[in-house]
Amino acid sequence: MDYALILAQYQRQHLAANYSRQRMLYEALRTAILSQQLLAATRLPATRQLSAELGIARNSVIYAYEQLASEGLVCADQRGTLVAPLSLSLPTSKAEIPQQGLSQRGRAFKTPFIDPDTLAAFTPGVPSLADFPHARWQRLIARSWRNIKPEQLAYGHAAGEPALREAIAGHLRAARGVVCDASQVFITDGTQNSLDLCARLFADAGDLAWIENPGYTGATNAFSTAQLLLRGIAVDQNGINPSPKDWQNHPPRLIYVTPSHQYPLGSVLSLERRLMLIRQAQAVGALIIEDDYDSEFRRDGPPLPAMQGLVPNSPVIYLGTFSKTLFPALRTGFMLVPLQFTQAVEAALAQCHPLGRQIEQIALAEFVRSGEFASHLRRMRKLYSERRDAMSEAITRHFGPLAPIYGGSSGMHLSIKLQPQYPDQIISQQAFSERLIARPLSAYIISPALPCNGYILGYAQVPSAEMDANIAHLARLVKTY
Incomplete structure (x- = not known):
């Protein structure tokens, strides 16, 4: 990379700028990084080397590097200074990322991961789409269209298609030890939609939510944009592990856990800790959001039963999705709420969350009910x-x-x-x-x-x-x- 050329280009474009040499170098490098002329992971020359190459004082180079580092545009490791990923940088002007007009909730979103291709190697959370039984699914969709009634082309039940709610409840009772009936099952657009609903329906702005640390960014975004306060609780080989001081000094309203396969570390929450978490949540009046992520793919030993069914009247909201077991484009998940909340949740969804997609829900109900899903x-x-x-x-x-x-x-x-x-x-x-x-x-x-x-x-x-x-x-x- 010709850094003298980068500096000269910037100087030509800013002839009127009365900058010092060190300010000019900082601005030139900053512009090159933001325009991606200098790509992420590019290793910048050592300060002594760049000083000699440009014929300027080494202190001027050090100043430029320190300013870029303070803005998150570069980072240092043991071998020198590297350009940071642009998505992690924090631009300083409103012209770069417009903020005017956005709410606090809108500004709370973290930069998402942007994958060029969901089929690229190692993309997490994507099932083997080539092994989905496409022909069988097509037949079920065609049958749903043949049997559809005119009234089923409207928005549909706020809680979801009754046949699918029944099929999911039956599957959860048999496969996950969940204690429920169909009235507790609500069809959503997926786990992220379920998390958004939980944050808005079961907590107020300023309430505290616990999240596994490290933990799922989708939950972080859902709770942050609902203006909840967040506290990360450390995870070890047996799952989330809150201390007595956490319970005493920071009692939560919501506790988000992925007990079957912790995201991202993959630990399984032990039975002892599941029971302890339920008891402590009951004591402080908290609700546990059990995202039963990857529970269907347990291989080493028998699967632990879902937290929801471990004790009577457990304070657990159970979340599931078909995105990982079938295919993401289906955009169908579900949440199962404690019995005392069913009427209130259905009323809320009826007024602000019309569903639709009855054709897919009817086909999915048959897919589950027929045993095809289990196969x-x-x-x-x-x-x-x-x-x-x-x-x-x-x-x-x-x-x-x-x-x-x-x-x-x-x-x-x-x-x-x-x-x-x-x-x-x-x-x-x-x-x-x-x-x-x-x-x-x-x-x-x-x-x-x-x-x-x-x-x-x-x-x-x-x-x-x-x-x-x-x-x-x-x-x-x-x-x-």
């Missing part, structure tokens, strides 16, 4: 076990002791942890440019901050035969640091 899950468990094993073997082969593996007992992803000298977010950007989706663990940290460095690697959509080459590619990127 599909059995096939996917076998397939995902093979792909998990292929990924584990490849990680061990190419990373060795550099990257301990977490979360292999269930789900559709593994996590690997790395030492701090490997900048996970910068390497993630490099991998992204080469169509490898390595989500950085450090991006999932919630206040209070905890050290966490590594990657979430989805394996469900990666054929076993392609796993080794993709992991080898990622390992090469990591080992360059």
Whole structure:
């Protein structure tokens, strides 16, 4: 990279600017980064080297680097200064990210992960779409259209199609030990929609919500935009682990957990902690939001029953989705609320959340009721076990002791942890440019901050035969640091 050219270009475009040499260098580098002339993960020259190349004082280069670092545009590691991912930068002017007119809720959204292709290697949360029974689904959709009644072309029941609610309730009773009837099941547009509803219906602005730390950014966004206060609770190998001081000093209104396969680390919440969490939540008047993420793909040992059914009248709102078990474009999830809330939730949804999509819901009800759903899950468990094993073997082969593996007992992803000298977010950007989706663990940290460095690697959509080459590619990127 010709830094003298970058500086000269900026000077030509800003002839009227009466800047000092150090200010001119800072502005030139800043413009080059924001315009992506200097790409993420570019290593800037050492201050002494750039000083000699440009013929300016080294202190001027140090000043420019320090200013860029204060804005999050560059970051330092043991080998020097690198351009930070642009999505992580914090632009300082309203011209760069317009803020005028946005509410506090609107400004609370975190920058999302933008994946170029959901089928790129290691994208988490995406099932094996090629193995979905397309022909069977097409027949069910066609049958739904043949049998549809005119009134079913309207908005439909606020709580969802009755046949689907019944089918889901039956499945949850048999497969997850949930204690419920269909009146407690509400069809949503997916887990994110369910989280938004929970934040608005079961908490007020300023209430405290606990989230696993590191934890799911979708829950963070839902609660932040509902103006709830957030507190991250540390996770270990047995799941979320609140201390007595957490309960005493920071009692929550909502507690969000992913007990079957913690996102992102993959730990399974132990039965002892499930019962303890329920008892403590009852004591402080909190509601637990149980996102039963990846519960269908438990492989090592029998699945633990859902928290919702462990004790009578548990203070648990149970969330599920068909995006991971069938396909994301179905946009269908569900939440199961305690019996005392059913009438209020249905009234709220009737006034602000008309559903529709009866055709898909009728077809899905038949898919579940006929046993096709259970058969599909059995096939996917076998397939995902093979792909998990292929990924584990490849990680061990190419990373060795550099990257301990977490979360292999269930789900559709593994996590690997790395030492701090490997900048996970910068390497993630490099991998992204080469169509490898390595989500950085450090991006999932919630206040209070905890050290966490590594990657979430989805394996469900990666054929076993392609796993080794993709992991080898990622390992090469990591080992360059």
